[in-house]
Amino acid sequence: PKNVESNTIKALQDRYDQIDPANIKRFIDFPLSSHTLKGLKESGYMFPTEIQKNTIGLSLQGHDILGAAKTGSGKTLAFIVPLLEQLYCSQWTKLDGLGALVITPTRELAYQIFETLRNVGRFHEISAGLIIGGKDLHFEKNRLDHCNVIICTPGRLLQHMDTNPLFNCDNLKVLILDEADRCLDMGFENDMNAILENLPPRQTILFSATQTKSVRDLARLSLEDPKYISVHEHE
Numbered sequence: 001p002k003n004v005e006s007n008t009i010k011a012l013q014d015r016y017d018q019i020d021p022a023n024i025k026r027f028i029d030f031p032l033s034s035h036t037l038k039g040l041k042e043s044g045y046m047f048p049t050e051i052q053k054n055t056i057g058l059s060l061q062g063h064d065i066l067g068a069a070k071t072g073s074g075k076t077l078a079f080i081v082p083l084l085e086q087l088y089c090s091q092w093t094k095l096d097g098l099g100a101l102v103i104t105p106t107r108e109l110a111y112q113i114f115e116t117l118r119n120v121g122r123f124h125e126i127s128a129g130l131i132i133g134g135k136d137l138h139f140e141k142n143r144l145d146h147c148n149v150i151i152c153t154p155g156r157l158l159q160h161m162d163t164n165p166l167f168n169c170d171n172l173k174v175l176i177l178d179e180a181d182r183c184l185d186m187g188f189e190n191d192m193n194a195i196l197e198n199l200p201p202r203q204t205i206l207f208s209a210t211q212t213k214s215v216r217d218l219a220r221l222s223l224e225d226p227k228y229i230s231v232h233e234h235e
C-alpha cells in the first residue's frame with residue numbers, strides 16, 4: 001500500500017543528510033531501498049568503489065554531479081543506484097512515463113548499461129528500453145511510450161525527439177550523461193546541445209573519464225551548481 005511505502009521512503013530520505021563517504025564500506029551502509037540492496041547483492045556487488053562511495057550520497061541528495069574517474073572504476077553503478085532510488089522515492093509507475101534518460105556514446109556501452117540496470121534493478125517495477133542505431137526505428141517508436149528509463153546514443157535519441165510524437169520527456173526527473181568526454185570526441189557535441197534544449201529542468205549527473213575543456217563546456221550547459229568529484233585511485 002502506498003502510505004506504508006511513503007513512510008519507508010521518508011525514513012530513507014531522512015538519512016540522506018548524514019551520508020559520509022568516509023563511513024561507507026558496503027552498499028548497505030547507504031540508505032537505499034530494499035529493492036536496490038537486494039538487486040546489488042544478487043548481482044554480486046557488496047563494496048562500492050571509490051567513485052561510487054563519493055558520488056552516490058550527493059546524487060541521492062539531489063545535487064547535479066560532475067564526476068571524473070578512469071575507465072573501469074565503476075561509474076555505471078554510480079549512476080544506476082541513484083537513478084533507481086530517484087524513481088522509487090518518487091513512487092514512479094509505468095503510467096508516469098519517462099523518468100530517467102541515460103545518454104552514452106556507443107551501442108555497446110548502451111547494452112552494458114541496460115544489462116546492469118536489468119540486473120540491479122530487477123526488484124523494481126520499472127520498464128527500461130534501448131534507443132540505439134541499427135535497430136528498427138519503427139519498432140522503437142511504438143514501444144517508447146512504455147519506457148520509464150531510456151538508454152540511448154545521442155544521434156538516435158535526437159532522431160526520436162525530432163520525429164516521434166510518442167516521445168515525451170515532460171516528466172523527466174534525472175538525466176545521465178555517461179562517458180561525456182567520448183560523446184564529445186565522437187562528434188556528438190551539436191546533438192547533445194540540441195537534446196539538452198529539448199529537456200525540462202531535472203537533476204543531471206555527468207560522468208567522464210577525463211575532464212577536458214569541452215566536457216567543462218558541456219557541464220556549463222547542462223548542470224546547475226554541480227558537485228565536482230574527481231577520483232584518482234592509487235595503482
Ligand code: ADP
Nearest residue numbers: 045046047048049070071072073074075076077
Ligand atoms: P566505468 O564506467 O567507470 O568504465 P564500469 O561501470 O563499466 O566502469 O565498471 C567496470 C567493471 O567493474 C564492471 O565489470 C563492473 O561490473 C565492475 N564493478 C563496478 N562496480 C563494482 C563494485 N562495487 N564491486 C565489484 N565490481 C564492480
Ligand code: MG
Nearest residue numbers: 075076178179
Ligand atoms: Mg562507463
